[in-house]
Amino acid sequence: MRIDLHTHSTASDGTDTPAELVRKAAAAGLDVVALTDHDTTRGHAEALAALPQGLTLVTGAELSCRLDGVSMHLLAYLFDPEEPALLAERELVRDDRVPRAKGMIARLNELGVPVTWEQVARIAGNGSVGRPHVASALVELGVVDSVSDAFTPEWLADGGRAYVPKHETDPFEAVRLVKNAGGVAVFAHPAAVKRGRTVPDSAIAELARAGLDGIEVDHMDHDPGTRARLRSLAGELELLVTGSSDYHGSRKTCVLGEFSTDPEVYGEITRRATGAFPVPGTGGAV
Structure with missing residues (x-):
């Protein structure tokens, strides 16, 4: 069973439409794919309408957060998209x-x-x-x-010459909002140092105590040593370990299914979620 829990479509900064993305996910041999556009769920309806037979869609979003001046992303899975508090926060981030x-x-x-x-x-x-x-x-x-x-200091990296900050949610508040909306919260690419500063392991431990469910360990921005360290940290903190492609279509070099999540971990995510449920494909629209 092949499971990719982090992808983006044209609903945010990917280059494939949601319909194209799910069709490509099926063609790539995936059994489960999560659509996690930045701070929005606008692509879910199109993806569901086009969902091919044999592919299951996990609805989600990647939430923009900031802790002590460090930008970080939180993957939220299977939450109620209409829950008012989380919806209002997503709109605040998106409008900025x-x-x-x-x-x-x-x-x-x-x-x-x-x-x-x-x-x-x-x-x-x-x-x-x-x-x-x-x-x-x-x-x-x-x-x-x-x-x-x-994405370098010369141009758009955090603190770079052309960088401008935006509204970003406190991650502890984001975890609380996701959990209250019946969702599951996973810290995306926590050690992606090429993107800029990262939060310390102590902050991950604090987030775990606040209800964080897991960390994305297997990711293109983590080298083998980093993945081993994060996997050990997850074990110490009793956090779920996920893996995914962070697919953006042609905007990035990563490919669907490049990294994947263990089926047992996926099963635990679905057991914990109460806001929404994975949707199996029934053929989709042509």
Whole structure:
């Protein structure tokens, strides 16, 4: 059984529509895929309508958080998308994305880069605009060779020359909101140092005591030594260990199913969730 619990569509910063994503997940031989767009559930309905026979969809979202000045992401699975408190917080984060993107564009213009809001908005399409869309504009303009090359101190990394902060949820509050909405909370790529500063293990321990369910260990941004260390930490803290691709379509080099989650862990996630349930595919729309 192959299970990928972290993917993105055009509802946020992926390049595949939700329908395309689930069809590609089935073609890649996955049995279960989670759609976890940034701070939004807008892609779920389309993904469910197109869900192929034999593929199960886990609904979720990747929540933007910040702890002591460090940006971090929380994967929320199988929560009630209409629960008012969590919905209000997601909307607050999502609504701050447009002024933030425009602020980054202004800083890039000051640095002599002729990026425009119209260009970034075109790239984002109907998705929640974010740094990857600004990064893609830099690629189009030939400023950098790849989206990853834009996430450096020279450009868009945390604290970088063109970086602008946005509203981000306190992770302890995020865990509380997810749990109250019947969901399961997993800390995404906690040791992805190439993305910038990471929170210490002591903070992960505090989050575990506050109700965090697991940590994403097997991820492209974790080398083998880091994965071994995180797996040991998860054992000490009695946290679930997940693995996933963090698929973004053509925007990143990762592929669907590149890393996966153990079926027993997936089963435990579904047992803990009360806000929503995995949906098996029945053929989907063509």
